[in-house]
Amino acid sequence: MTEIQAGAGVAGEATSDQVPAIELDEVVKEYVSHGEVVPAVKGVSMTIGEGEFFSLLGPSGCGKTTSMRMIAGFEEPTRGVVRLHGQDVTNVPPNKRDVNMVFQSYALFPHMNVWDNVAFGLKRKKVPDGEIRRRVGEILEIVDLVGREKRRPREMSGGQQQRVALARALVNRPRALLLDEPLGALDLKLRQHMQIELKRIQREVGITFVYVTHDQSEALTMSDRIAVMNDGLVEQLAGPREIYERPATKFVAGFIGTSNLLSGVVRAVNGSSAVLALGPDDRVVVPIRETVAEDDTVELTVRPEKITISTERPEGDLSMVEGTVSEVVYLGTSNSYAVALAGGAEITVFQQNAHDSTTTAERGDTVWLSWQPQHSYALQ
Amino acid sequence: MRRLRAALTPYALIFPGGVWLAIFFVVPTVVMLSLSLQSGNVADGFVFTWNWQSYVDGLTNYHDQIIRSLVYGLAATLIQIVIGFPVAYWIAFKGGRHKSVYLFLLLLPFLVSFVLRTISWQFLLSDNGMLLGPLKDLGLLPHDFRVLATPYAVIGGLAYNFLPFMVLPMYVALERIDPRVLEAANDLYANKFQTFLRVVLPLSLPGVFAGVLMTFVPASSDYVNASVLGGTNTTMIGNVIQNQYLVTQDYPTASALSFTLMALLLVGIFAYAKALGTEDVLEVAAR
Structure with a gap:
């Protein structure tokens, strides 16, 4: 289950002609708590390419932070190997690893001003004074903190502290930067601003970013590739795009965006697609990945915005189901419909409020929902 | 009406403590200050005469004891830092779930009266007591070796008696350090020792500062340790003041000595605060 879709993703594929920045090879982390073994990471393999913006996405407790802490060196894997640029660093302490971390709560040194915070790593590495001055000055310019060198962390806003934390890590020119939910403490506006800033900074410095987040929209916006954990x-x-458009598992379909889950019995198999039976007049065709036989039950997912709502049974090779509108929510730029199917399933449909949109279904109306078969996916 | 009440609330809160301090601190201090400038004797009574002579006499006759008190206080304070810091560090970072148990154990001996504890040290350290006796019997120490009535006994007693007042503030400062800040230092190429030196130590300074204040001041003006564990050569200024008050009944000199000691301690504290850059230290402490 670990590396399943890595080959299928075309977007942001790790470049293969160079040594990957980070490799996790069947990494397992178990804790012992009250004499019981508690697994936090159950066997994760991934290869993160040089210069990639890579996200670890998942709900809390999914093992994403533990995975990152094993890359940083704060946790030692119970089994498995961690490699940085081809080198086995599994048992190397954090201060000897060429990666730096931006902590969730920033973890700035409260007794030092901005300048000393940022210069900390370079001083430990015994970089000459002149070069420290130059590099700290440069990075403060990149994160837009020039003129605030003498400030203490506590005299700064959350967004500024965030940028100090970023500068403090980046100034060392690490081979990879690890970010643990770095925008979690910021309000929405600032968070969106910082997302764009982070992307800009990553392009400017060209360093591999590994980004831990539970916010799916953040991961979708910023990442080259995402590992959903x-x-x-x-x-x-x-x-x-692949994660959103072609979720591989029920969990991914449910965790990323809104998904409709339907299940039906296979009536016929035509090569790479199967015809499912839902209701009497329904017609549902779904592309299938693996060998599915007749009479199997298949779960499929389709995104709410891919569905068209109409009062007449539509023509063409579309998948279509009949149902009753149970709720209409006006969302400004779109309408959200909840449609109950005869079988008991409920489907959510988003429809843009375009100027030519003619459909105005009301609560209680009987409607037809249709979508292109290639917009639905059978789940594993 | 409500606004008036809101405006008065802070004063209402400070009122009991303020009255307490006024009665039991300000009044005696003023009385003592006036006493130190009076002349006369117990039999005929004292009269206020702006008599500065008590200060001159006090300093001329007892400067040895004053200096000795400051030196003993300082030595005891240093010993407490050396002993107390590792203890505070260990409880704060390695204490795990049992931190409060360790703190309780640390405080347990101090539930016994101050004087009794000092007397038990006297038993412990006596010339043929349970510590020195066996060592002398084994021939490991010469027969005329003694600890009691030496400066070591007094300094040791002082260091022991005020230890919790050093450990507790240091523990509070250390305990408040965010472990992720230590991880950040480690991530930024600092090894364990550098992390301690550059992060843990500076962040614990407010606690050390508070600890020094809370131990140096009472240790320097203590008289119990010197009278129970010391001898004729270890008399501290506290003993002199006690003697002047209760035996000689020379109240003006006793008061003048008290004020001299107070002034010296204040000067010392301010110099110390300045040297440490208190603004900074108190700033961090106030976080």
């Missing part, structure tokens, strides 16, 4: 395992590893 759940319960200590990687559920899917692919580019944002």
Whole structure:
């Protein structure tokens, strides 16, 4: 289950002609708590390419932070190997690893001003004074903190502290930068601003970013590739588009965006697609990945914005189901419909409020929902 | 009405403590200050005469004891830092779930009266007591070796008696350090020792500062340790003041000595605060 989709993702594929920046090879982390073994990471493999913006996405407790802490060196894997640029660093302490971390709460040194915070790593590395001055000055310019060198962390806003934390890590020119939910403490506006800033800074410095987050929209916006984690395992590893458009598992479909889950019995198999039976007049065709036989039950997912709502049974090779509108929510730029199917399932549909949109279904109306078969996916 | 009440609330809160301090600190201090400038004797009574002579006499006759008190206080304070810091560090970082148990154990001996504890040290350290007796019997120490009535006994007693007042503030400062800040230092190429030196130590300074204040001041003006564990050559200024008050009944000199000691301690504290850059230290402490 660990590296399933890595080959399928076209977007942001790690370049193969160079040594990968970070490799996790069947890494397992178990804790012992009250005499019981508690697995936090159950066997994760991934390869992160040089210069990639790579996200570890998942709910809390999924093992994403533990995975990152093993890359940083704060946790030693119970089993498995961590490699940085081809070198086995599994048992190397954090101060001897060429990666730096931006902590969730920033963890700035409260007794030092901005300048001393940023210069800390370079001083430990015994970089000559002149070069420290030059590099700290440069990085403060990049994160837009020039003129605030003498400030103490506590005299600064959350966004500024965030940028100090970023500068403090980046100034060392690490081979990879690890970011642990770095925007979690900021309000929405600032968070969106910082997302763009982070992307800009990453382009400017060209360093590999590994980004831990539970915010799916953040991961989708910023990442070249995403590893969606759940319960200590990687559920899917692919580019944002692939993850969103072709979720590999039920978990990914449910965790990323809104998904409709339907299940039906296979009536016929035509090569790479199967015809499912839902209701009497329904017609549902779904592309299938693996060998599915007649009479199997298949779960499929389709995104709410891919569905068209209409009062007449539509023509053409579309998948279509009949149902009753149970709720209409006006969202400004779109309408959200909840449609109950005869079988008991409920489907969410988003429809843009475009100027030519003619459909105005009301609560209680009987409607037809249709979508292109290639916009639905059978789940594993 | 509500606004008036809101405006008065802070004063209402400070009122009991303020009255307490006024009665039991300000009044005696003023009385003592006036006493130190009076002349006369117990039999005929004292009269206020702006008599500065008590200060001159006090300093001329007892400067040895004053200096000795400051030296003993300082030595005891240093010993407490050396002993106390590792203890505070260990409880704060390695204490795990049992931190409060360790703190309780640290405080347990101090539930016994101050004087009793000092007397038990006297038993412990006596010339043929349970510590020195066996060592002398084994021939490991010469028969005329003694600890009691030496400066070591007094300094040791002082260091022991005020130890919790050193450990507790240091523990509070250390305990408040965010472990992720230590991880950040480690991530930024600092090894364990550098992390301690550059991060843990500076962040614990407010605690050390508070600890020094809370131990140096009472240790320097203590008289119990010197009278129970010391001898004729270890008399501290506290003993002199006690003697002047209770035996000689020369109240003006006793008061003048008290004020001299107070002034010296204040000067010392301010110099110390200045040297440490208190603004900084108190700033961090106030976080």
